[in-house]
Amino acid sequence: MAKKNWKIIPVDDFVIFKASDDIVESANANYARANELNRRYVADRPVPEPPVPVTGTFICAQPPNYRGLPMLHASVEDWQKKFELLKTFGVDTVIFQAAVWFELGTVYYPSRRFADFRKFDQIGNVLTAAERTGLDVYLGGYGSVSGWCMGKDPAYVEQETQNHFAVQDELFELYGGRFKGIYFAPETAYRGERDTYTEKALNSIYRDFCGRLKKLHPECTIVMSPATKYFEGKLDEMVESWNTILDGVQLDVMAPQDSIGCCGNTLEHQEIMFQVWRRICDGKDIRFWSNVELFEDVDCSKVDSLIPADPRRIAHQICNAAKVAEKLISWEMLYLTDDSCGGRGAALRSFLQRCNTLCRSRQNA
Secondary structure, eight states, X not given: OOOOOEEEEEETTEEEEEEOHHHHHHHHHHHHHHHHHHHHHHHTSOOOOOSSOOOXXXXXXXXXXXXXXXXXXXXXXXXXXXXXXXXXXXXXXXXXXXXXXXXXTEESSOOXXXXXXXXXXXXXXXXXXXXXXXXXXXXXXXXXXXXXXXXXXXXXXXXXXXXXXXXXXXXXXXXXXXXXXXXXXXXXOOOSSOOHHHHHHHHHHHHHHHHHHHHHOTTOEEEEOOOOOOOTTOHHHHHHHXXXXXXXXXXXXXXXXXXXXXXXXXHHHHHHHXXXXXXXHHHHTOEEXXXXXXXXXXXXXXXXXXXEOOHHHHHHHHHHHHTTOSXXXXXXXXXXXXXXXXXXXXXXXXXXXXXXHHXXXXXXO
16 A cells, blocks of 8 residues: 555544644645635635535535544434535535544444444444435545555455455445435546556446445446545546546546635636546446536545535636536535634525525526
């Protein structure tokens, strides 16, 4: 496995991973640079009226890399209250990010494969609350950082594959029929140059994961949400890289992160990156959603490293995404609109509710 650029730290009664000390300064400089570029973009343009609401969001028992709004001890009623709030934003879909986090040694359902991990039994509560509120649920399976630090170790690739299979089987055994699809939890991205070994290793994992799942449960929708990183003059190479990664992969939905909040991309390049993703998805007959980031990364050394984004920035993101994407989803609405995020959280909450109300009014006109 490749050298890791993260560390595990305790928070309350759980753990998260944070950036290792040696990369904090450069990462924060990248965040600051991208955030400033996005602020200039917004300042130079009128704020558009979003044509559609964001209708899906990732949810977590705990975020893997910041404190956020942990729901590790939440009841069904706690989740139901949160889901009722999501519906005021127009949300009809929630994606539970990961049933297991390998690096955190944590599992969120009664697993046999990971019985030695610390257990917070929340997936059953989420499914019951979603049934009560009429939300579709996609369950993330086995989560790890493999997409970012694969390394050149065939044994590690095989271990990752078997872990994916085990969690896949346990989720269907425990909760089959109660969720709409599976989210492939580990993220990755094209990082500016081809890496044939990693591309083929990821292809092997993706192909085996999706192929096995489709054979056993053909009705299950499979979703992935990789990151977006803009590299000048490298767009065709990005397409070639993803064509290799997705060769023979029976994926239903690609929901790329627009990466506006985490400095992989900026508003200036959002539309052209969506065109690239559209080429990739159309070439593989994959449905295209957009993962609209509602946050702004500010300091990866902090326990809470991100803040709710300016609604004016998000309005541009939604408008750009709506031109090409079938559905808009987002990261962690529950935390980013919570009172613990102060005035910025309240502003985002108001914006999302207003956007939903205006869009519904136009539909009913």
